Amino acid sequence: MLTITCDVCRKKMEDPQTNRSFFYYAKHSVCEPCRDNFEYQIKPNLRNKEPFAFDWYRKYVSDTLDKAVQKGRA
Numbered sequence: 842m843l844t845i846t847c848d849v850c851r852k853k854m855e856d857p858q859t860n861r862s863f864f865y866y867a868k869h870s871v872c873e874p875c876r877d878n879f880e881y882q883i884k885p886n887l888r889n890k891e892p893f894a895f896d897w898y899r900k901y902v903s904d905t906l907d908k909a910v911q912k913g914r915a
């Protein structure tokens with residue numbers, strides 16, 4: 842059985858379904874509750890970013906997620 846650990850909250854997920862019960866962001870695997878918290882956090886900044894640049898987005902997601910992983914929560 843495949844088990845994946847959420848990089849943020851360290852919860853283990855058995856038989857996870859990609860993009861349904863867990864998600865890949867940057868280089869991290871993230872469970873659904875952490876994904877929701879994370880998206881809630883980054884959404885206002887994404888909306889305000891003009892002009893939108895994909896390189897900036899990738900770096901922003903990766904940096905924000907690195908911080909969440911260090912803190913142990915999104």
Ligand SMILES: [Zn+2]
Nearest residue numbers: 847850872875
């Ligand atoms: Zn999690």
